[in-house]
Amino acid sequence: xxxxxxxxxxxxxxxxxxxxxxxxxxxxxxxxxxxxxxxxxxxxxxxxxxxxxxxxxxxxxxxxxxxxxxxxxxxxxxxxxxxxxxxxxxxxxxxxxxxxxxxxxxxxxxxxxxxxxxxxxxxxxxxxxxxxxxxxxxxxxxxxxxxxxxxxxxxxxxxxxxxxxxxxxxxxxxxxxxxxxxxxxxxxxxxxxxxxxxx
Numbered sequence: 001x002x003x004x005x006x007x008x009x010x011x012x013x014x015x016x017x018x019x020x021x022x023x024x025x026x027x028x029x030x031x032x033x034x035x036x037x038x039x040x041x042x043x044x045x046x047x048x049x050x051x052x053x054x055x056x057x058x059x060x061x062x063x064x065x066x067x068x069x070x071x072x073x074x075x076x077x078x079x080x081x082x083x084x085x086x087x088x089x090x091x092x093x094x095x096x097x098x099x100x101x102x103x104x105x106x107x108x109x110x111x112x113x114x115x116x117x118x119x120x121x122x123x124x125x126x127x128x129x130x131x132x133x134x135x136x137x138x139x140x141x142x143x144x145x146x147x148x149x150x151x152x153x154x155x156x157x158x159x160x161x162x163x164x165x166x167x168x169x170x171x172x173x174x175x176x177x178x179x180x181x182x183x184x185x186x187x188x189x190x191x192x193x194x195x196x197x198x199x
Contacts, residue, residue, distance in 0.1 A: 001167065002064050004085075005038065006030040006056055007071035011092070013037035014160050015071045020045065022167065027062040030075070058084045067170065069163060070124065074103075077124050087175065089124040090166060092159040094151065096136060097122060098185035101129035106147040106155065107191040117141055119155050121162040123177055128187065132177035134166045 002025040005016055012031070016038060019026050028048040031039035039049045050060050058080040061068065065084065070077060070091040077089045095105035097120040102108070109117040118138035125131040139154040169176065 001025070001066045001171065002027055003067055003069055004028050004030070004061060004065050005042075005069045005071065006052065006073040006075060006077070007069075008032055008036045008038055008074075009072050010037065011156050011159050012071040012073075013041050015069060015163055016041055016045075016047075018160065018164055019069075019167075022164075024167075027065050028060070030056060030060060030073075032074070056081050061085065067167075071159065071163065079126060082124060087170065090134060090163070091122055091124050091131070092162060093120045093122060093129050094155040094159065096120060096138060097129055097133060098180040098182065101185065101187040102189065104188065104191035106150055108188040110141060110145060110147060110150070111191070114141055117150070117155070119158040119162055121159075121166050122180075130180060130185075132179055134176050134178075135162045135169075137162060 003019055004027050005012060008031050016026065026047050028050060029038055029042040030050050030052045032051065042049050052060055052075055054075055056075045056077045061081050061084045067087040068085050068089040070089055082089045093105060095109060096118040100108050116138055118136055120133055121135040122133050123131040137158050141150060
């Protein structure tokens with residue numbers, strides 16, 4: 001499979017390693033900084049690196065890419081960029097979508113007292129975490145969990161597993177795209193404890 005990876009930090013770097021181990025042709029990566037783990041690893045492997053600050057447009061997507069993988073990317077992937085690929089753009093969100101759409105999903109899950117959370121591999125569209133679901137998994141939120149601890153222990157490794165699961169399914173010709181149920185959807189803004197305490 002010919003892929004492009006957009007993202008940063010541990011999850012994106014581990015995804016690149018997984019794709020290389022799978023034998024995928026990694027056409028390019030996009031990272032926010034040249035000193036990020038993803039950019040450093042890609043450079044060491046001779047993979048082209050581009051810096052895309054907020055919008056990943058079609059000009060950045062190489063020809064012949066099957067799927068664009070977004071791991072901790074925090075960029076908007078335009079419709080033209082997605083259309084330039086064969087299958088679209090696959091992202092990972094650390095919640096059981098459609099619950100807790102938004103950038104601070106883990107913080108809100110803990111703040112709201114959810115006993116369970118999870119992760120979702122989903123096909124990006126023009127909305128905020130609204131795309132069709134490709135794969136999901138769940139985990140317990142344990143007493144005393146912080147967002148950082150929950151991410152490191154459960155949700156980051158889960159994201160890597162889900163990317164691998166979807167890629168293996170695509171290899172086998174299975175392309176799952178299940179619409180999110182809007183009746184159970186929630187979206188929260190950026191988490192601000194100061195605003196919550198003053199409300």
